[in-house]
Amino acid sequence: MNSREITLIGPEGTNLFVFFQFLILNLISWFNLYLLENTLEFNLSNVLFRQIIFSLLGVAVFFLFTYISINNIYNLSEVLLFSSTVLLFGVLFTQESLGARRRYDLGIIDVQPSEFTKIILVIVIAKFLAESSKNIWIIAGVIANVLLIFLQPDLGTTLILLILIFLLMFISSTRIIFLVTVLISSFFGFLALLELNLVNRFQVKRITDFYSDIQDFSQTQARLQISLGGLTGQSIDENISIFVPVQTTDFIFSAFSKNFGFLGNIMLFSLWVLFALRVRRLVLKSDYVFEKFLLSGFIILFFIQIFINVFTVLGLIPLTGDPFPLLSLGGSSILATSAAFGIINRSFIENNLTI
């Protein structure tokens, strides 16, 4: 389908818009962590150094996926789904940490397979929707993945995947009556799970607390920190700081808001909206149905993660532990997002769009 020679950088081999978007978001996360920590030390216990290392690895992954054609991705999807299932199954036998089994501890770094599952499910579902003959084993695999993540337990990621699947079905011309049925049955399904005590009680408590008057400490602190940012960032006094739990990962957005203020927030969201609109143009232009679903799926996945993360930080929904793409500290999340950006980049090139 595409015979263009791929080079590492430059108009011939890379879409500059995608690449610079990717770089800018990475640089913002470095700058943000630097303002937060004020130190850069060259060992992996320093969060900024960790993030820089992951970002550089992310650039490598970006180009790795730029070299893989969309067709290859299409053909690899079953393999990817199988690997994801195996990894998610294996993670259930690891050491429990903070009441959940979510990651493989590889010494200096952890690997969180569910981050990769998000990307893999977009690929798998895109292929499933693009094909005319439906493979029942794909459905089973997707359900298995979601269930395995639910069992970790990781309600936040489970929720993200369910919304993702639902929205992908929505844009695939599925009949509305069917979608409504899915919505209603998942609502009662969740209630049934609650009744059967299959939902982790800490997570149930987060939800019940949210609907009572108990203010979550992290969310209260996060709002205080966000208010410190003012219009242009850190408006009151450099010496003033607010303690926010899990600051560098799940609550990184409140630190960003403090450092860059209201204008910084608008700038960050504008970058993502511009990116989405640019990808949308490609989706509309492309004739390749798998590619349409794939690109839309990535944009939808990014946005779901951003909304769940920011809504959590702002205290608009109960506490969930989801990263902000490319802003939160976390190797698996960065590498998975980098792969998605690499695939998007490849897609632009295959459509002869270099800028």
Added chain:
Amino acid sequence: MFNSKRLNIVLSLALSLFFIIILNLYNIQINKQGDVESEILRQNFQTFYIPAARGDILDVNGNELATSKFKSYLYINTSKISDENRNYYQQYIEYNYENLSTNEITKILQSNSPLVAVGEILDKSKTLTDINSYQAFLIYEIPYRVYENNKLFAHVVGYTGVPTLEEEVKFINSKRNNTVGKNGLERAYDNVLSGTPGKITIKNGEIVDYTPPIKGQTLKTSLDLNLQTVVRNSLVEGIDLANKNFDTESLIQRGAVVVQKIDTGEIVSMVSLPDFNPNQFIEGISNYDFIKLNREKAFNNYAIQGLYPPGSVFKVVAHWLALNENLYPEGANFYDDKIDCEGSLSFRFNDGSQQVYKDWKIDGHGSVDLGTSIQKSCNVYFWDIALKIWRTYGESESESILQDYAKSIGFGTQTLIDLPFEKFGVIPDRDLFEEWKTTRPELVRAEGWLGGDLMNLIIGQGAITATPIQVSNAYRSLVVGQKDKPYLSSEYFEPNAKEIDITSGDRKLLLDDLGKVTDRGGTAFKSFSIMGDISKDVGGKTGTAQNPGDLNDTSWFVGIDSLSDPKFVIVVVVEEGGSGSAVSAPITRRIIQYLRGLDMTPVEFGEVTE
């Protein structure tokens, strides 16, 4: 099938969610709803307040009545205590502060407060070298109150203490100073005397800012230390004398004196007995002492809180009324028209009841006019005036003319002296009795207000009560012809004088008649005769108010130091002190001797009269 329309719907939904986020961020970051800023400061800085020294209270000559001194205290910065050094501090405190139990030391070391006091430093130079190696220790000078004259000004100056929750709200600096004026001038002028507390700001365990405390302002008063000493001694002598001469059920121990300057209305001396040593409150009064003093009712300032029937000292109101309204007993039309006092008065009221009122002097005072009725404290003459009022105005709007006169010179209400917790007193009339029928039925008869009540009132008996400060201010008002608040601090005094309806001739006549009381033939002659001819220039009025039951009479005397040049009103009251002329008059005489620069002679028991 890929549906582009639906993709657009999803993206539009995303845009609206971004919009919601932006709105929320605008509210948090730009509008800053709620008390975000204060909460941020609270989380970032801890503040600790060092009490400020209270301002001095001085007498008229600059003598210190209340001062502040300092003690050095060892404080500990708890955020610098860690698991590694906890033992060093524990040992240091155990060694140097033996009075602290291990439990108390643990409490100090684990306190949530940024700074905690360990204890007073006795050897400062040693501690100063010690704390070089103990980084968490700090030394602060903490003020404490000293009352140099101990008991002498206990009630009028008052004392300080730890504020209650209500006081923390009412007195702005009291919480941070951990001190508030509890009574007397200390309370009335708390916002003048309490200084601005020092402020220590701590961030991450380090002191980042220190504002030293500012001492409160000095309060100059009209009190006179030397006079106060004389007054207290005289009152103590008089009370001793009363105990020797009367066989009362309980010890006579309560009394009060007010000395007021006539030209300004300032209070130059105020004594109330029994008293207490306010320094005890500063060091922490023992429970035993407190209960004992409380049982004696030693914390009451009887000069402004003692409610007594004023007895015959109240007759000056009728004296003024008779002259002003030209209202004399039946058969008399002028000031010096005489009536015959036979020692009792029998009369018939409109309701047909026949009554006989007996004067305190059974044989009667003979032929008396208004002046001699004051001089000899003849009740019959004043009862006749009351009868005249009753018959002239009875049950009309002017029925309460006597009460109106009394109220216009401050009876029945607070004088608004610059001291807290002043009592109101009572001037009874028909309305009050009607009110009491429902609220305090044990005090009144079913018939309500009767002529007999007015006859009681005119000689200061019955339901009427007054405080010594009211009596003093009333006499001063009659002498100068205008009424204002009495006060102790001219600096903060806001004049609000009201003219009262008394002619200068009547004022002169009143002084003349008060003069007769201490002169030959007067009730207080015996007590004042030791002054020789000077007693002719001194005036006064005795009062012996009957009390219910077996209680001894309340002894009153109101003195004027000089008739030719009146400078001071002296009011003396001794609860259960018996006759005014026997006990309170000689106390007043001794005070007047001091005020006139004469040699003071001991308080001697005078003639028993009313």
